[in-house]
Amino acid sequence: MNLQTALIMLHEKMATAVSSEIDVLREASRHILLAGGKRVRPRLLFLAYQAVGGDDLTSAVTPAAALEILHTATLAHDDINDHGVLRRDRPTINAIWGRTFALLTGDYLFAKVYEMLAPYGAGLNAALAEAVVQVVEGETLQAQAAKAGALDEPTYYRIIALKTAALFRAAARVGAQLGDGAPGQVELLGDYGFKIGLAFQIIDDILDLLADSAQLGKSAGLDMAQGKGIAVAVGGDGSVATMVAPAGVQVDERDPLLAFKQQVLQGDTVGRARRQARRLVEDAVAMLDALPLSEAVDALKALARSVVERDR
């Protein structure tokens, strides 16, 4: 089975996994799960599985589906906290069903992940559980920084390592474990995943800063729209520029963030952040040379590069 077929099976597995008898849970879950999304984490899991020699992708479909459902659960709860109205080109659960059902749908998705992975044993579940704890910790640090209206460089890195890179690492590790990779290969692919996770989040933050909602498929610039006034870019020297909207910046009613965006865009902040993300990706790509040559390893390299070349 090739990757495309695995992704179709992933879609089916997610749809059937959330077939609750309770209409709102089933419908809201499918609404957000089947809306598309980039499926980066499942792709990472599948390719890591193949890169260590795994030859039956069907055996990786359920864990990959669980991982994507887990990521989606965090999105459902994020959209409550951020008052997001658009996600994966669709209205958020929050916007359609209201906060209570968005919260419960997120909980339902978490519970389903737990149920789906129960048969996979202690090793896989311990690794993934640790990542879930980290994702929540990262989201919490981010909410604290937003509330404080300030963010320093170590905190920014800590946030994106926890909230994004930890799950990328877990995805690659789980794939390598399922494919019976040697311990060193599991570690290596985990580190690769961690690096592209960092790069992915840096690019996400840049897109959130620059893109409009139509292009991004989700509510853009939310951190700033809520008066949090924080944007971040990672400098080429590894430093992080924290951009806090100055009080009293004149806002344009058609785009409340316009003045702030223009201010950021005048310097090279975004360019430097992009270069830093590219460096992380090139590091990750170089690591893969320690693995046997294969189509899967080539695909992992392409996946890494696509992370920094995307525009949504």
Added chain:
Amino acid sequence: MNLQTALIMLHEKMATAVSSEIDVLREASRHILLAGGKRVRPRLLFLAYQAVGGDDLTSAVTPAAALEILHTATLAHDDINDHGVLRRDRPTINAIWGRTFALLTGDYLFAKVYEMLAPYGAGLNAALAEAVVQVVEGETLQAQAAKAGALDEPTYYRIIALKTAALFRAAARVGAQLGDGAPGQVELLGDYGFKIGLAFQIIDDILDLLADSAQLGKSAGLDMAQGKGIAVAVGGDGSVATMVAPAGVQVDERDPLLAFKQQVLQGDTVGRARRQARRLVEDAVAMLDALPLSEAVDALKALARSVVERDR
């Protein structure tokens, strides 16, 4: 080790389990976890463990702590949806730290449960995962009924079976599994747990209807205070009286629910509901006679009866 010592170890295990480096997660988690609570689910787990001959309660402490943390996670999220301000005699997380951190603390507690139970294998985790899914489904049905302002008998039973009795069943089953009970004993204790879970929730609903907050240690009468206007009592013949506050009932400012409560209290509705709960408990107690006589079985009988005799 006796039950009292196990409960002290439970307390310590819960405190250390949530020692996140992120202050708000650690503090909010301990705030709600260590506030007391009746610890009914852990007690049930410990006693089921002993009732099938388990002789080392220390081995049951982590699962019992995970189960109590799981229950507490659902409370943290409930308090968001219900706008509760008091829980276990303390202000809710919601009231102190706000909605975003209450939501994240609930997620953190769920993640910790997953992490704590990962080493316990597929059987235990599959059973518990199924219960978690059911709890969320029950909460969702309840929110739907509240929104609709109506509740019929089958739906009421379905709600309390899912949101409460499923986890009581899981607690008893997990205890019996950990104690190496025979499959028939695991089933029997699960059924016992399920019945006292139903009784527990019926009594909870009655207390919520009648008690004031000081006595209950949590915000009382919330379902009605939010204009949901629903209260439920189970009739002696197994029928369920749904009590919806009539539109236009005169409210007393000091107690907005007074008129409604008086209306319910005039009939025998509450008395009938109490009798139904007692019947469930007596059924559960009778089932235990199939187990070998032991102090633990006696304690399970006492636990069952305490469920319907409590006033908070």
